[in-house]
Amino acid sequence: MLTAAKGDSRRLETVLESIQKNIHSSSHIFKLAQDAFKIATLMDSLPDITLLKVSLELGLQVMRITLSTLNWRRREMVRWLVTCATEVGVYALDSIMQSWFTLFTPTEATSIVATTVMSNSTIVRLHLDCHQQENLASSARTLALQCAMKDPQNCALSALTLCEKDHIAFETAYQIVLDAAATGMSYTQLFTIARYMEHRGYPMRAYKLATLAMAHLNLSYNQDTHPAINDVLWACALSHSLGKNELAAVIPLVVKSVKCATVLSDILRRCTLTTPGMVSALHSRRNSGKLMSLDKAPLRQLLDATIGAYINTTHSRLTHISPRHYSEFIEFLGKARETFMMAHDGHIQFTQFIDNLKQIYKGKKKLMMLVRERFG
Numbered sequence: 025m026l027t028a029a030k031g032d033s034r035r036l037e038t039v040l041e042s043i044q045k046n047i048h049s050s051s052h053i054f055k056l057a058q059d060a061f062k063i064a065t066l067m068d069s070l071p072d073i074t075l076l077k078v079s080l081e082l083g084l085q086v087m088r089i090t091l092s093t094l095n096w097r098r099r100e101m102v103r104w105l106v107t108c109a110t111e112v113g114v115y116a117l118d119s120i121m122q123s124w125f126t127l128f129t130p131t132e133a134t135s136i137v138a139t140t141v142m143s144n145s146t147i148v149r150l151h152l153d154c155h156q157q158e159n160l161a162s163s164a165r166t167l168a169l170q171c172a173m174k175d176p177q178n179c180a181l182s183a184l185t186l187c188e189k190d191h192i193a194f195e196t197a198y199q200i201v202l203d204a205a206a207t208g209m210s211y212t213q214l215f216t217i218a219r220y221m222e223h224r225g226y227p228m229r230a231y232k233l234a235t236l237a238m239a240h241l242n243l244s245y246n247q248d249t250h251p252a253i254n255d256v257l258w259a260c261a262l263s264h265s266l267g268k269n270e271l272a273a274v275i276p277l278v279v280k281s282v283k284c285a286t287v288l289s290d291i292l293r294r295c296t297l298t299t300p301g302m303v304s305a306l307h308s309r310r311n312s313g314k315l316m317s318l319d320k321a322p323l324r325q326l327l328d329a330t331i332g333a334y335i336n337t338t339h340s341r342l343t344h345i346s347p348r349h350y351s352e353f354i355e356f357l358g359k360a361r362e363t364f365m366m367a368h369d370g371h372i373q374f375t376q377f378i379d380n381l382k383q384i385y386k387g388k389k390k391l392m393m394l395v396r397e398r399f400g
Contacts (some may be wrong), residue, residue: 043082050089054101057082061108071111080108080116087127102132106140114150114160118139121163130171134182138164138171142186165193173196176204181217188224198229205233211240215255227262231270234259238277245337248286256282260291266303266396272322279325285333289363292326296366318366327367334360335377342385350391361399374399 047053057079064075083105090098105127109116121141122131140146141164147157165187172183178215180201187193201209201217222230238259243250256278263274282288299315316323338360341353357378364374378399382392 026348044085050086050093050095051097053082053089054086054097054104057086057108058104061111065111073112076108076112078090080105083108084120084127091127091129099132099136102136103140104127106137110140110146110149114152114156116148117150118163122293123169124170125174130175131178133170134171134179134186138168138186139182162191165190169193169196169200172200176200176208177210177213180204180213181220182207184217184220190224201233202236205236211237211255213253214240214261215252219255219258222262224382227266231259231262231266231274235274235277236261238274238281241281243282243284243287245283245285245333245340248284251283253284253287256287261294264295264298264300268316268322269315271295271300275322275326278327283333283336285330285337285363285398286359288326288330288333289359292323292330292363292366293327295323319368327363330363331360331367331373334363338377338381342381342388345388345391347390350394353391354394355388357395357399 043053043056047056060075060079060082064072064079074180083101086101087105090101095101102215105120106117109120120127121133121137124137128137142161146180147160150156152160168179168183168186171179183197183200184194187197201214205214214233218230218233218237221227221233234255237255241252241256243256245251260271260274260278263270278288278291282291298317318324318327338357341349341356345353360377361374364370364377367373378395381395386392
């Protein structure tokens with residue numbers, strides 16, 4: 025019927041109404057929409073615009089039907105609809121972006137619709153002039169910002185990427201992230217956006233987002249292989265590169281969020297190897313190039329926290345240790361000693377710590393013998 029009515033807008037309208045009224049299966053309607061699209065674009069000459077519009081209408085119906093129901097072909101359907109709208113013309117693309125919330129989820133609207141609309145292939149396909157390109161891009165950015173507001177967790181990074189070339193839109197997207205950081209976003213998402221900001225050349229924004237991410241993080245004493253460790257090390261390296269003030273602000277957050285001794289000692293070592301603010305030092309002569317003291321803030325707080333974490337972790341391990349873990353435990357104490365020795369009274373502290381262990385855990389004779397052999 026669609027093929028027979030091709031070229032006759034009145035008859036096509038009748039067929040379309042009949043389909044919309046009588047066919048309720050989304051997969052059947054989608055198949056008809058695809059078939060109509062194929063027939064409309066078969067000829068070598070210009071496509072049949074009336075049939076293309078019917079194809080688009082059927083596609084829009086499929087979007088509305090499947091928006092709130094799970095459908096394994098949904099991504100394919102969304103991609104196809106954008107292709108169809110592109111063939112119909114720029115006004116069709118603008119129309120689906122204006123009414124995106126009735127057709128797509130926020131994730132689909134940013135990651136498929138807006139991204140495709142702003143791609144070079146779409147611009148070339150539509151033969152747009154600069155003014156039309158900017159109007160279409162503006163609609164896509166507006167859509168991206170609306171999606172980021174509605175679902176910051178899944179759409180904020182896409183929105184930032186799509187708004188890169190427009191200063192005001194980019195600032196708005198960044199503000200959406202800051203507003204959502206306290207409640208609506210996980211540390212993983214915030215660290216990802218923070219790294220993106222550093223990559224874009226905004227180290228202070230990256231630092232701000234990294235500190236917000238740290239507030240959501242909690243690494244316990246035995247989580248020394250946690251996936252967030254690399255992010256924490258990166259955030260500390262970034263703070264260290266920005267300067268002493270940034271490092272001083274991030275260390276209390278690290279101490280609060282990270283209870284894992286090996287991670288804390290790794291951060292401590294990295295902070296003592298080079299002078300803070302090496303990035304800013306390139307642009308200023310004020311930096312004297314002095315290494316930071318472990319006896320003063322902020323590193324003193326980090327050193328105390330690291331020693332405390334080693335002590336707590338040692339007691340936690342000893343409550344349920346089996347002989348096969350003894351040698352690993354002795355190595356762990358060796359690492360603890362390295363950290364203790366970074367403090368000016370570290371030798372005394374470590375000796376007291378070992379004497380304490382020998383007293384409390386004297387029942388574990390074999391283990392305490394190994395401790396004595398290694399540490400006296």
